[in-house]
Amino acid sequence: MATVAVYIDGFNLYFGMKAKFGRKHLWLDVVELARQLRPNDQVVVVRYFTAIVKNEPAAAQNQQDYLDALSAHNGALFELNLGRFKDRTIRGCYRCGSPYTCICGRPFKSYEEKETDVALGVTMVADAALGLADTTLLISADTDLVPALATVRRVKPQQAIILAMPPGNSRPSRRLTQIGGLGYFSINEPALRRSQLPQTVTDQSTGNTYVRPAKWS
Structure with missing residues (x-):
């Protein structure tokens, strides 16, 4: 069984899901998604990179509740990395x-x-250099991450690198595939459907409860 570290470009995944399926899968348990995508591997960490939206209070609250629910539900397996707008x-x-x-x-x-792309790239390279996992799984189709992926390949040539393409992306761009030795696949709807958080998530340490937004259905 291989070990896998997962890196998620939050907005890339969000916009892919929303464009393809609307809001019905947005209450997504990204740790369970990682397990669905790599059922024969051991997921050691899921690092999620995003930023809180500005000047949209209702959307920002929904986003914050979702991120808090992910943290409460998954504990140490889930790591949130926030950039800014x-x-x-x-x-x-x-x-x-x-x-x-x-x-x-x-x-x-x-x-x-x-800051999110830079943080994701730096973290991905550092984890590979430190030998955190056998496999790097990146959920994104963003070509801005090409330099980071190329650096992972350079510092750890034996590292398996796999791209999980958000919905709406059938294959990576040529800039990504030119790195060489990348595996890739598209995230399908059944995997998203099987990876939803419970309707209500309670943080056992604080007692706070987070409920799936009505419009995310």
Whole structure:
């Protein structure tokens, strides 16, 4: 039995699931998903990388409840790594200099996710170098992680590297496959369906209870 360390690009997985299946699988137990994806391996850790959304209080609360439920349900097997969103300036028209505005007259605002890709890449390389597990399983289709994967291959040539592609991604891009020796597969709906958290999760240490949001069904 091989050991496997799992790294999840939270937003990449979220947007893939939402685009393909709507909200019905978002109450996802990512540790159970890892077990479903690698049933013959021993999952030693699932590291989840994301950031809390900005200026959407209801969505941010749902997200925080979900992350707390994951931690309460899975204990030390689940590790949360939070980045942040930074306000992004949208420059005006490059010809006339006028600011871009909505039809209602309000200026466009945008936010940029920061630190999560870097944190995921650095952690993945460090774990491989330290020999945490025989296999690196990355749940993402993001080509920004190519340098990190290439570094894992360089520092630990014998490390098995497998990409689990979020829904909507049938195969990795050429930039990813050029690393060489990567296994890959797409995450299917039955695996998501079998990997849902209980409707209600209670944190035994605090007594806090987390309930699946009504719209996530």
